[in-house]
Amino acid sequence: MDSIVPCLNLNLYSEPTSSSSTTIPKITPKIEPLDEPPPFLPTTTYISHTHPHLPTHHQTPSVPPPPEPDVSSEFNRISELFRSAFAQRLQKYGDVAILPDADPISGAIVPYSNPETQVSNVVISPRGGRKQDQRSSELVRVTDLKPEDYRSFRGGIRRTRMIFDSLRAFFVAEDEKCRDLLTPQRRLRVDLKVATLMKNQGLWLYRDKRIVGAIPGVSIGDVFFFRMELCVVGLHGQAQAGIDYVPASQSSNGEPIATSIIVSGGYEDDEDAGDVIIYTGHGGQDKHSRQVVHQKLECGNLALERSMHYGIEVRVVRGLKYEGSSAGKVYVYDGLYRVTDTWFDVGKSGFGVYKFKLVRFENQGQMGSVVLKFAESLRTRQLDAWPKGYVTLDMSSKKENVPVFFFNDIDDDHEPLYYEYLNTTRFPLHLYDHGAKGIGCDCVGGCLDICSCANKNGGQFAYDLNGILVRGKQLIFECGPHCQCPPTCRNRVSQKGLSNRLEVFRSQETGWGVRSLDLIQAGSFICEFTGVVLTHEQAQIFTMNGDSLVYPSRFPDRWAEWGDLSQIFADYVRPAYPSIPPLDFAMDVSRMRNVACYMSHSSSPNVIVQLVLFDHNNISFPHLMLFAMENIPPMRELSLDYGIADEWTGKLSICN
Structure with missing residues (x-):
């Protein structure tokens, strides 16, 4: 591997002024349908970080407000504030370097070279039984992998996944032995138990650096039966949220940056055409997955907007229904996409939603979701309809x-x-x-x-x-x-x-x-x-x-x-x-x-x-x-x- 790319400080905003009257709202991240609803999991909330150039959001009232007559104007106003703030920072300090829009390499991540740093020491977590509580906020991109490097990373991914799969089989067998001895109760999520144990043993990969772009050793088309597998290998770090990102509070440049999303049809306004995705932002849904309030440009939504602004690629994982899975669905890694456009629109439920257009990078392997659907379609084909x-x-x-x-x-x-x-x-x-x-x-x-x-x-x-x-x-x-x-x-x-x-x-x-x-x-x-x-x-x-x-x-x-x-x-x-x-x-x-x-x-x-x-x-x-x-x-x-x-x-x- 020739280069590893860290993130420069691109804080476009000064520190927000404290105000006792400011109410910091809590919002729920974009939640995708769970493999199996775990009643024992606490609800995760994220606190938004206000900026002096953005309007302050207050607590969402219990009764949803009526839709605004022109919801797109709010997005246009916020976007213009972003552009003006960025231009002011560039003019005042001259410390922000952004490459042309046509260049796929983000200005937020620049090549970094350190001859004393080995690849394995940079991106793979140690396996010494060390508990890892928090992911790194440092953004790096692994580039120019040699064939022997890729084989080494691939071997690490395979070994880690084998531990996950065989450990899960072990716990399932142990649970089956004790099932008749226990009072009837809801079956536990064994995948969560396995992931927690592996995390405590320091077996989660890519925890010491936040990988932007492709995860070394993960191939396009790889299939995962459980969401927690994605977390273990570093492909998507959120157990429930559909947008994985570095929060502004952890980012070195003070802005959130999105690194991956999961597309599984959890939002009614999503449109998936394969190479082009219209992805709906998070927030504004009730427990029945109905849109009941306007979405806001914060947290994961803001992170996707910032990834578009800096030209940072986003990994896409698709959640698909599959009869052969114990949870009824599987997750397929489909490669890298770029966010090319975003806008504020009126959703099908009448409330304002943020939409993001993602376009797949060219010259990648065939999407695993396409192969999965093609193979499944062969089951029902007539004899004369089979491919040549x-x-x-x-x-x-x-x-x-x-x-x-x-x-x-x-x-x-x-x-x-x-x-x-x-x-x-x-x-x-x-x-x-x-x-x-x-x-x-x-x-x-x-x-x-x-x-x-x-x-x-x-x-x-x-x-x-x-x-x-x-x-x-x-x-x-x-x-x-x-x-x-x-x-x-x-x-x-x-x-x-x-x-x-x-x-x-x-x-x-x-x-x-x-x-x-x-x-x-x-x-x-x-x-x-x-x-x-x-x-x-x-x-x-x-x-x-x-x-x-x-x-x-x-x-x-x-x-x-x-x-x-x-x-x-x-x-x-x-x-x-x-x-x-x-x-x-x-x-x-x-x-x-x-x-x-x-x-x-x-x-x-x-x-x-x-x-x-x-x-x-x-x-x-x-x-x-x-x-x-x-x-x-x-x-x-x-x-x-x-x-x-x-x-x-x-x-x-x-x-x-």
Whole structure:
């Protein structure tokens, strides 16, 4: 990284004169619809900071006043005061440098260079268990990241999000154990509990500097299931408010500056056309989200106006309804926008509202919200309405619960269709001959913690009630065909087969690859890595024939990363039970295989291999089940760490 940009002092106003008669109003920030209303959260209020050039706002009366005949005149008057005040300051002191309007670089933030400062020391908070109560008010912009810098930041974001997701799964599982022991009450917001604990441990990112522009390591299209995740990674620092900004009381230049907004349709006057957004300011709504009073140019509204004035870019996160989310919605980062215009207008309810026009910067990646909606629209399309490039809509020939698509719009190569699709691994028959019967549990009504299969896992189930992997282990025992529990048992997650619509596609960068048409939540099961299992002796013969073999022993222990809470709990111990001997078998995929065989190799994968046993009792021959290490948006490529890959291509030969 070549430069970090701090904020100059651009205080355009002198200190306000104190007045005993001045009433400082309290207003509520722009509140977006909560994932789940938390009754135990206190209401956050912000105190506005008056300026001598602005009219003093008094407390809002209990009865809303009637709409003014010309509400736009108030905005024009205030805007003119801003311009005149700014010009007076420039003429009097000559200490304000503003670049031309066409220049995207703000005059409020200038390049800063310090050879003794390292990137990691500037923008990433330490992880030493230090409680962080307040965010920094210093504005910086991270620019000119080198590829290795971005990979480093991306790794930090992924690790932090993995802690959030796995810690949440841990607390959900703990809550499920105690649910029957407690009196009925409203379910707690586990995401708030996780975020608070991570904050106390100093695990929130970018707290020592307020980042303007892109957050290093966060990619356009990244999906978050909870608002608190946005706070943890520094993408949006407000748990409820739709406008995140540096308040005037904390700003070094005495003016508020907006850094990000969330667009989720919480205001009736919002208009979202994708690249252009008409965003309604905050304030003036009652508890039923109805506009009942005029909005004021203060706090977040003033911050957006100031960001427009100085040309400071704003991050945009969209909140979208999504059936696969536990809260019914997800949050997608869609990139950087600039505020190009603002005006005071009469809203649909008849009250004055501030509106801000935001235009997306060019040459950014495709918006994640567009991809999400496109993938969702494919569910209802007729066969003749699918985009060009889809060769078949189910290469599994209905062997999977959901179709596996095959897409190639690059060339005429249809090689994956020439293999027989194998939806489950073929083990040697002798594994089922010894001790296969009588090894199941007798939980007729459903498995509880006293289940014999749970005892094999160390006295607890590996999944929560939603099928999310709580913690990776060397081996997980699921209930099998000889168990008395029903097919809906919580301990039968991976054996149920595919539940997400996967797609094998042709890529110019990676050859064959795999992506999903559905949003895959972190910790959820994806599919099995299938093949025909060969013993050590058989594998040697097949190798001489040049057949494609996969060696499970070469997969790294990535399972240990999922649920690693050593930075949260001082007494955390890596799971060592049940232990298994080294895997000494191979899988032949030269003739029969499934969709997993086309996943690309990556040293920073988003999919892990978890060994699972359920249909026989030989721990030396487990199933290779694949789980998501992070939230994987639709159309994003799935990747595995194969350990030892082809030295020429960096991928297994079967993926070429």
